[in-house]
Amino acid sequence: MDTLFLGIELTEWVGYLAMTVLLVSFMMKNVIKLRIINSIGCLFFVIYGSLITQYPIVITNLAIILINLYYLFLKKD
Numbered sequence: 192m193d194t195l196f197l198g199i200e201l202t203e204w205v206g207y208l209a210m211t212v213l214l215v216s217f218m219m220k221n222v223i224k225l226r227i228i229n230s231i232g233c234l235f236f237v238i239y240g241s242l243i244t245q246y247p248i249v250i251t252n253l254a255i256i257l258i259n260l261y262y263l264f265l266k267k268d
Contacts, residue, residue: 202242209235226259233259 194201213232219225233252240248 202239205235205242206239209233209239223263226263230256230259 216229233255236252
């Protein structure tokens with residue numbers, strides 16, 4: 192992508208956003224909030240990986256999203 196904002200490509204901004212959301216998720220004390228915010232960060236990494244055509248990033252983060260969804264909705268204690 193050629194779009195620049197503050198001299199940085201839009202694709203790179205998506206990567207920075209993904210990194211920031213993911214890091215914020217690990218500051219959560221509540222595990223449910225952690226999994227939700229972590230999933231959002233992983234979704235941004237899926238978008239980022241797709242934009243730069245790096246499928247290991249896409250596959251890894253899709254797997255993490257599925258694991259988070261499993262623990263949020265299917266795993267009952």
